[in-house]
Amino acid sequence: MRFSLLAVNALLAYTAMAEAEVDASNKVERPQFEEYKAKDAVFFEQFVPETASRWKASNAIKAGSDGEFSYVGKWEIEEPTVFPGFQGDKGLVVKSPAAHHAISALLDEPFDNKGKTLVLQYEVKLQESLECGGAYIKLLSENEDLHNKEFSNETPYQVMFGPDKCGSTNKVHFIIRRKNPITGEYEEKHLKNPAPARLNKSTNLYTLIIEENQDFEVRINGKVVRAGNLLDEGAFSPSINPPKEIDDPNDTKPEDWVDDVYIPDPKQATKPEDWDEDQPMKIPDPEATKPADWDEDAPEYIPDPDAEVPEDWDEEEDGEFVAPEIPNPECELHGCGPWKAPLVPNPKYKGKWSQPQVPNPDYIGAWSPKKIPNPDYFEDATPSDLEPIGGLGFEVWTMQKNILFDNIYLGHSIEEAEAIGNFTFIPKLAIEQKQENAKIKEVKTEKKQKIYESMLDHFREDPVDFVTELYKVFMINVNADPISFLREQPVIFIGCVLAFLTASALGMGLLSVVVFLLKSLFASPPTKEQKEKKEALDKKIQEFSAKSSSTATETAPTKRSKTAE
Numbered sequence: 001m002r003f004s005l006l007a008v009n010a011l012l013a014y015t016a017m018a019e020a021e022v023d024a025s026n027k028v029e030r031p032q033f034e035e036y037k038a039k040d041a042v043f044f045e046q047f048v049p050e051t052a053s054r055w056k057a058s059n060a061i062k063a064g065s066d067g068e069f070s071y072v073g074k075w076e077i078e079e080p081t082v083f084p085g086f087q088g089d090k091g092l093v094v095k096s097p098a099a100h101h102a103i104s105a106l107l108d109e110p111f112d113n114k115g116k117t118l119v120l121q122y123e124v125k126l127q128e129s130l131e132c133g134g135a136y137i138k139l140l141s142e143n144e145d146l147h148n149k150e151f152s153n154e155t156p157y158q159v160m161f162g163p164d165k166c167g168s169t170n171k172v173h174f175i176i177r178r179k180n181p182i183t184g185e186y187e188e189k190h191l192k193n194p195a196p197a198r199l200n201k202s203t204n205l206y207t208l209i210i211e212e213n214q215d216f217e218v219r220i221n222g223k224v225v226r227a228g229n230l231l232d233e234g235a236f237s238p239s240i241n242p243p244k245e246i247d248d249p250n251d252t253k254p255e256d257w258v259d260d261v262y263i264p265d266p267k268q269a270t271k272p273e274d275w276d277e278d279q280p281m282k283i284p285d286p287e288a289t290k291p292a293d294w295d296e297d298a299p300e301y302i303p304d305p306d307a308e309v310p311e312d313w314d315e316e317e318d319g320e321f322v323a324p325e326i327p328n329p330e331c332e333l334h335g336c337g338p339w340k341a342p343l344v345p346n347p348k349y350k351g352k353w354s355q356p357q358v359p360n361p362d363y364i365g366a367w368s369p370k371k372i373p374n375p376d377y378f379e380d381a382t383p384s385d386l387e388p389i390g391g392l393g394f395e396v397w398t399m400q401k402n403i404l405f406d407n408i409y410l411g412h413s414i415e416e417a418e419a420i421g422n423f424t425f426i427p428k429l430a431i432e433q434k435q436e437n438a439k440i441k442e443v444k445t446e447k448k449q450k451i452y453e454s455m456l457d458h459f460r461e462d463p464v465d466f467v468t469e470l471y472k473v474f475m476i477n478v479n480a481d482p483i484s485f486l487r488e489q490p491v492i493f494i495g496c497v498l499a500f501l502t503a504s505a506l507g508m509g510l511l512s513v514v515v516f517l518l519k520s521l522f523a524s525p526p527t528k529e530q531k532e533k534k535e536a537l538d539k540k541i542q543e544f545s546a547k548s549s550s551t552a553t554e555t556a557p558t559k560r561s562k563t564a565e
């Protein structure tokens with residue numbers, strides 16, 4: 001009767017604690033989305049109704065190197081569902097897993113970057129992270145086809161920028177496409193050492209800046225992750241400017257050119273007579289002698305003298321009992337059994353013979369073709385002067401869906417891009433991070449609740465055993481290292497002491513023991529927020545304790561007189 005009363009009280013206390021935890025962990029405030037009014041943008045896209053309709057998904061069918069494919073991937077303009085930021089903040093979302101997606105938007109007028117700074121910035125939110133897929137953007141070359149043909153991987157572009165991940169490859173592409181005026185061919189110049197993309201589920205902001213002095217910067221979340229100059233040697237592959245000289249394709253290695261550095265020694269063409277290939281690597285040590293006390297007759301193993309015939313041994317069924325063998329204890333004092341000399345390296349061992357190598361007296365050197373001026377050489381002194389850009393597009397293949405793009409800026413102003421980041425990205429990330437933290441806390445709370453529940457079950461089934469077990473845990477910790485137990489877990493330590501003191505002194509309040517222990521066992525170092533919550537909880541628990549102690553006092557005398565007997 002008394003125990004069940006306590007159990008009910010404990011359950012109430014536990015429920016109050018669990019509820020308080022859950023209340024604190026959900027409900028992150030999400031302010032309403034507000035449009036940013038860009039002052040200095042050639043193109044700015046927040047996927048609000050007035051502008052979102054300019055995006056046209058492609059239905060092109062393409063014969064690619066890996067077979068024919070069509071852009072069947074669906075696009076949607078919608079709010080994110082994973083750690084969503086502002087309420088009502090929509091983005092452009094890749095909707096089909098394992099599909100080719102292409103979508104583009106045209107500029108009102110071609111974007112001309114000659115003698116200017118180019119700033120391209122956009123947000124990427126990988127709601128399902130990214131195992132394999134692209135999330136890059138392309139600045140499309142202005143030409144007739146751009147306006148007449150469906151967008152595809154063959155649509156010429158000027159710049160490609162953004163995340164691309166598959167397996168161990170993970171990079172933020174920066175590719176600039178430049179025409180060789182002599183050959184008329186375009187080449188894709190890749191930044192050689194691209195930064196890795198951010199793969200987590202919150203919004204990440206990617207910025208590319210190309211200045212008119214050819215300096216470039218790649219920023220992620222406002223921090224510069226790559227910087228250099230387009231004309232830096234070795235920064236791009238292939239280099240922005242072709243080499244001045246190339247190998248003469250008509251120059252071939254003369255037939256009599258000797259480029260072997262070493263040759264087999266002609267003076268030692270055969271194996272020396274005294275070279276014995278059959279000698280073993282190791283031989284018994286010829287100097288070793290058998291120790292005087294070595295007993296060749298003593299066995300190395302003997303039947304275990306302590307072995308007993310098992311009780312259920314049946315000679316008829318199991319045969320005669322044979323004791324298991326153990327190492328002969330006598331052999332610990334001296335050697336037993338046949339003596340063998342230990343093995344030592346064989347001085348006569350030479351191994352397999354092979355003809356020695358000597359420097360080649362006819363060696364001329366490594367051959368390389370003559371250099372001739374590169375007929376395709378030209379100097380592109382201002383690669384930042386891109387060809388006119390007529391649109392922007394995403395043309396990606398991805399295994400993961402729900403990649404969200406937002407706040408796409410193209411213009412000439414670094415300051416404007418930063419201001420956009422300050423207005424959209426930074427507060428959005430703060431909301432997402434709060435949600436992420438709340439989620440982590442929620443998972444922890446769920447785990448904690450499960451433990452509470454199983455402890456409560458234990459308590460209901462066998463309260464005495466439960467308290468005994470907790471007492472044991474306490475004693476083990478105290479005995480093992482009381483100082484560090486007190487230092488690292490002061491709450492548990494003091495909680496236990498108080499609980500046991502209270503329980504034994506008053507002969508009541510198994511509840512107080514339970515509540516103290518439940519509370520203290522799972523307490524992690526409290527944050528400020530937790531502290532406040534804790535105070536509120538303590539109050540609640542005190543109320544419960546007060547209630548139960550009045551119940552306990554009524555029943556306690558019976559219990560006490562019983563123990564006294």
Ligand SMILES: *[C@@H]1O[C@H](CO)[C@@H](O)[C@H](O)[C@H]1NC(C)=O
Nearest residue numbers: 198200201202221429433436
């Ligand atoms: C993603 O990474 C950024 C910075 O690298 C961090 O601020 C953010 O909290 C991370 N988000 C998640 C969901 O891990």
Ligand SMILES: *[C@@H]1O[C@H](CO)[C@@H](O)[C@H](O)[C@H]1NC(C)=O
Nearest residue numbers: 247248249250251372373375
């Ligand atoms: C190589 O030889 C061919 C044939 O003689 C000639 O047409 C070509 O211009 C030569 N190439 C170079 C790079 O000199």
Ligand SMILES: *[C@@H]1O[C@H](CO)[C@@H](O)[C@H](O)[C@H]1NC(C)=O
Nearest residue numbers: 414415416417418419420422
């Ligand atoms: C963006 O915010 C940072 C930090 O508050 C500030 O230093 C910077 O001036 C802001 N930039 C713009 C363009 O508003």
